[in-house]
Amino acid sequence: MNPSPILRVQDLSARYGDKWVLNRISLDIEAGEIVTLLGPNGAGKSTLIKILLGLHPVQQGLLIKQPGLTIGYVPQRFHVDPTLPMTVTDFLGLNRSRGKIPALLKQLGIEKLAQQPLSRLSGGETQRVLLARAVGHEPRLLVLDEPAQGVDITGQAELYGQIKQFRDAFGCAVVLVSHDLHLVMSATDKVLCLNGHICCAGHPEKVSADPAFVNMFGAQVSRTLSVYHHHHDHHHHSDGSIADGAECNKHD
Secondary structure (H helix, E strand, O other): OOOOOOEEEEEEEEEEOOEEEEEEEEEEEOOOOEEEEEOOOOOOHHHHHHHHHOOOOOOEEEEEEOOOOOEEEEOOOOOOOOOOOOEHHHHHOOOOOHHHHHHHHHHOOOHHHOOOEHHHOOHHHHHHHHHHHHHOOOOOEEEEEOOOOOOOHHHHHHHHHHHHHHHHHHOOEEEEEOOOHHHHHHHOOEEEEEOOOEEEEEOOOOOOOOHHHOOOOOOHHHHHHHHOOOOOOEEEOOOOOEEEOOOOOOOO
């Protein structure tokens, strides 16, 4: 018998004002698995992430978390006031013992940044520091919203490798929003295609380096998901609404 998931979403719907952005989402996140979430702009990815983090109310449906579940989070964007006199060590020391910081920086290969001003870091350096902050307490669930934003190709591969290494070392689950599927696919256990609802979910069947995998908008989403063998009883209009009765082999 499989253990209970660390987090379960059941028939969850969410809206902003009169507009429903998520419709009856159901998913389980198991301990130790990496889940990649993808979909076009406006698909509800950010809203779903906010709900998982407790930053957006559950308006319909259920969100069930394992008791005592700890969550680490790396946001897509992080603004630092250039006048703020704070080093990387100062920043990481805000929520943990300074004595543990050197080992944490070493684990992520960024020891040299310890005394660097936070405001002078490159995009890739900032993301690594944010990852260090997120994993510092060894969370059971790590939520990453476009963690490779502003990171060059070499840095992206290293960053995703570190995420997988952390998962392997500590057994945490990872929910990852990314458009860089050609890099994350090899470390992904499950892919969810979201467009207001979950269109499809499955395990990757192969890793692809096709350049089209970088851009996950519009029709290119369907090409990316062509690595899965899956069928649907519906297709989408260009606005994301569902037209019942047709097989969903391609998404608008």
